Amino acid sequence: QDGSAPTGDNTGRHTYSCDATNNALSVETSYKKHLNGSADVLFSVVPGVGTHLFRYRGAWMQLKRERQTQMMPGPVDGRPFETLSITTLARDKHLFPVLLEEARQLYAEAEQGAMVVHTAMGTTWQRFGPPRTKRDLHSVILDDGVAERIEKDIKSFMHRSQWYRERGLPYRRGYLLHGPPGSGKSSFIQALAASLNYDLAIMNLSQRGMMDDKLNHLLLNAPGRSFILLEDIDAAFNKRVQTSSDGYQSGVTFSGLLNALDGVASAEERILFMTTNHLDRLDPALIRPGRIDVAELIDDASPSQTRKLFLRFYEGERDEAELERAANEIAQLVEENAGRGRRISMAALQGHFIRHPIDTVVQSKGELFP
Numbered sequence: 256q257d258g259s260a261p262t263g264d265n266t267g268r269h270t271y272s273c274d275a276t277n278n279a280l281s282v283e284t285s286y287k288k289h290l291n292g293s294a295d296v297l298f299s300v301v302p303g304v305g306t307h308l309f310r311y312r313g314a315w316m317q318l319k320r321e322r323q324t325q326m327m328p329g330p331v332d333g334r335p336f337e338t339l340s341i342t343t344l345a346r347d348k349h350l351f352p353v354l355l356e357e358a359r360q361l362y363a364e365a366e367q368g369a370m371v372v373h374t375a376m377g378t379t380w381q382r383f384g385p386p387r388t389k390r391d392l393h394s395v396i397l398d399d400g401v402a403e404r405i406e407k408d409i410k411s412f413m414h415r416s417q418w419y420r421e422r423g424l425p426y427r428r429g430y431l432l433h434g435p436p437g438s439g440k441s442s443f444i445q446a447l448a449a450s451l452n453y454d455l456a457i458m459n460l461s462q463r464g465m466m467d468d469k470l471n472h473l474l475l476n477a478p479g480r481s482f483i484l485l486e487d488i489d490a491a492f493n494k495r496v497q498t499s500s501d502g503y504q505s506g507v508t509f510s511g512l513l514n515a516l517d518g519v520a521s522a523e524e525r526i527l528f529m530t531t532n533h534l535d536r537l538d539p540a541l542i543r544p545g546r547i548d549v550a551e552l553i554d555d556a557s558p559s560q561t562r563k564l565f566l567r568f569y570e571g572e573r574d575e576a577e578l579e580r581a582a583n584e585i586a587q588l589v590e591e592n593a594g595r596g597r598r599i600s601m602a603a604l605q606g607h608f609i610r611h612p613i614d615t616v617v618q619s620k621g622e623l624f625p
């Protein structure tokens with residue numbers, strides 16, 4: 256470390272130079288903060304800014320890493336532009352395509368099986384931590400037919416770019432998932448994106464400093480091949496413009512959201528998901544083709560979801576007939592309580608299954624509806 260202030264930003268990616276001279280290595284640190292407050296820190300040693308010599312398949316090559324003062328514009332993460340130049344003797348130049356192809360493959364392997372999550376920071380999108388392991392779509396259990404309907408719709412949209420283009424329509428689709436907390440809205444969107452090899456760009460409209468113009472800019476400059484997720488959209492306009500004690504203003508207005516959704520059409524595909532716990536608080540003007548094309552209720556646990564979640568959790572721990580009996584018993588309890596207007600979220604059911612091994616899960620079922 257050369258004692259200078261780290262370059263970087265609040266995403267947690269910092270680069271410290273080991274040495275100001277050439278051939279220096281840099282240590283790149285990235286951290287990912289979890290919701291429970293814990294953090295993972297990763298280090299990697301990379302060639303620092305300057306000139307480096309290395310051997311590749313018997314040939315000497317020179318790598319020059321230069322950093323410009325300008326920052327990368329648009330949906331990337333505010334890092335400076337860099338140029339990497341590789342030089343070798345003319346007799347070894349056939350190795351360039353080999354080296355680039357190997358680099359491409361290594362990159363693809365590292366990203367495979369993982370999805371990148373971007374979050375909105377100011378007016379740019381930033382990668383949120385290292386790529387995440389993809390969640391299996393079948394691990395999110397929605398009520399019968401719901402997941403299949405959404406999946407079918409989105410796949411059909413993905414095959415219709417030509418159709419939209421020929422009719423001069425903006426190539427966009429909007430989905431609204433509404434329902435109580437802990438029903439799997441966010442988990443499903445994340446798993447669906449992963450299953451279709453898309454990344455996720457998450458934005459919360461009520462986050463500090465979010466204003467109409469920022470929202471518009473972020474939507475227009477969303478990262479490529481990503482689902483955009485606007486969380487808790489109702490929370491935003493209930494507050495209107497707020498000024499906190501430090502004079503900081505934030506607030507997205509309803510007309511600001513409509514403008515951003517309708518914004519200047521680009522040829523790029525846009526797949527937008529919105530979630531809310533309160534459908535009744537949304538203005539019907541939102542539900543219009545191009546803004547929200549498909550709205551689905553993602554509700555508290557149904558008896559069928561309860562059964563499936565149970566079987567997924569305890570699969571293989573008893574013989575099938577015994578598991579079926581236990582699953583049905585819990586599902587029946589959920590059904591009886593629903594009849595009395597008492598519902599339970601999938602998140603709460605999951606919590607119960609995590610707390611109890613198969614031996615105690617049925618006898619402690621009373622805890623589900625205290």
Ligand SMILES: Nc1ncnc2c1ncn2[C@@H]1O[C@H](COP(=O)(O)OP(=O)(O)OP(=O)(O)O)[C@@H](O)[C@H]1O
Binds near residue numbers: 443531
């Ligand atoms: N339908 C489901 N199937 C499997 N797991 C679920 C389901 N619903 C919720 N969970 C589990 O509960 C937790 C919370 O779920 P999630 O955040 O997706 O809910 P949500 O509906 O988006 O909630 P909120 O409205 O509060 O954002 C996650 O750990 C998830 O695995």
